[in-house]
Amino acid sequence: MEGPYFKNNFEIDNRLSLSIPNSGGIWKINYLEEASSMPPTTIYIMLPLAGTEISPNLRSDLSEIERIAQQVEWNFYNPVGFTECLLSTFYNDGRGDFYGMSQPFFHVSPEYLTSNPRPKDGSPWEINFPRKHLLPGNYIYNTITTWYGIETDTATLNYFYVGNMMGHLNSMDSRYLEVSEYVLGGALLLSRTNILAKTSSFLAGMLVHSQNDYDKFGYKASKSIYNQNYGEVNLWMDMMVPNLATTENYFLVPPCNCEVINIHPPLFIYLTNEQVNECNE
């Protein structure tokens, strides 16, 4: 058995354990059955996997985005309030940004990850910690997840959501096209990272009008956005292997204070009709 942070207890209790599984690495295991004439079996374990496949979850959210877009009554002639409304859709203050990581198991408590022995349905291999765990001191909640079989950054997906809302608003009013460009420029200026991919994500969201469009266009957008990732996100993504398992821990609101082990989309899509306009008062 070869690889980083590997603790071999196999001969004692038939268990192999990785002392720091979220640090990433490739492990090679040569397994040879005693007293067997068969050659050894080689197994590679690659970690970390990206978060699980999220494309059906996004598809379901599209109807919520359309609903919220129909309720928007932001005052164009109150630029401060209007800008605040729009930019709030990018921040994790109860309105914007993805939060957490997509996983193939149902929601779990924080104790889940540290429990010993691990629960029966537990799978230590799908752990894709947010960056704060990978890079000490860099406290960011976005994760790499799988979108149409391709690795993607959840921070970039947030732009898809806002763009999609703006696309619905734009349909019949040229003022919304004006503010779409304004808010995109503003968000990119504040973000200052991975802006090519984020721009494409925003615009792809804007061009997708329906779930039917998403089916025809979404996977191509995912690939295009993947191709445009660069810098630190690209490095981070390079470490990950796509995870095609179904996401089971997708929530509207985290059921517990376990942000790193559940995922929810930008919360502005679930606001009530009144709440969506509160920012502009």
Added chain:
Amino acid sequence: MKKNLLILFLIFSIIFIVIINKGSVIRLLYTIYKIKVNNRAFYDAEAVRTQKKMNELSTELDDILARDNSSYNTQEIMIKRGSVPNGVHTNTTNTISGLSVRDSDYEYIGMPIAMNALIESIDEIDRQYGLSPVNFPFRDRLNKIKFLVNSHGYNIRDLYKSYSRLIELDKKHDNMPKTTHIISLSENQESKNFIIKIDTIFHDKNNIAYILILLDYHYSQGAIENIFDETEILVSVVDKSSLSIDIKNAILHYALRTVSFFGYSTDDRIEFLRQSTNAKVGIGCVHLLNMLEKMSVF
């Protein structure tokens, strides 16, 4: 017995519906088939990519392990692959210096160019995987307008800079009187009455402000053909005008942004637009109107 009759009734109803709507049913089935075929090709290709990535990583690990039998982590493998400069680790300090490099790499240059880049990259993916392209019914008309702008000697990459500069200047001032009046009309009048009143204000139908308002009016009515028609006129009128190049650029950016949005609209959006109208007209060109009014162009 009753249950069997009910099932028979349902089967005959479905057959009847299929016969009546055979065109749309066949189209629907064909669309589902195409999506499935497209998705299959794409997923197969992605599966190959994933497998290739795993194989590459595994081979690299083998190389490393063969060279030295000690443990290596992913960071070292990434360095070997040239993903990060040799010896540089992704700690916080380097992340910050990395950001400054990235900032200089890319500057936002406006929605028409960014949208065009996205669609071209998707075209490339379609070619790469042999996929059917997404249908944008007005894409040809958009290309015609882009060609027109280019043929008059404008560099599309310069347009947004001029636009954003002028907008920032205008935001520091209140709206001009005529522009304020037009906004007030748009807010207080139904769209049909609004455009009648605008027609009486502007005697010169080649006035740039008038064409811009007309563009916003057609926008609110989802009249896409009219949007493209007016934009073609606008490009020629702007080009012939005596306005400065900066102002011409700004107006052309506004027009190009509008037609890019509609030029890359899918069948579903266009279908939606054809069935909808806005009761009021939103005036998105307020800053341009202010600018033109300051110059006494209207």
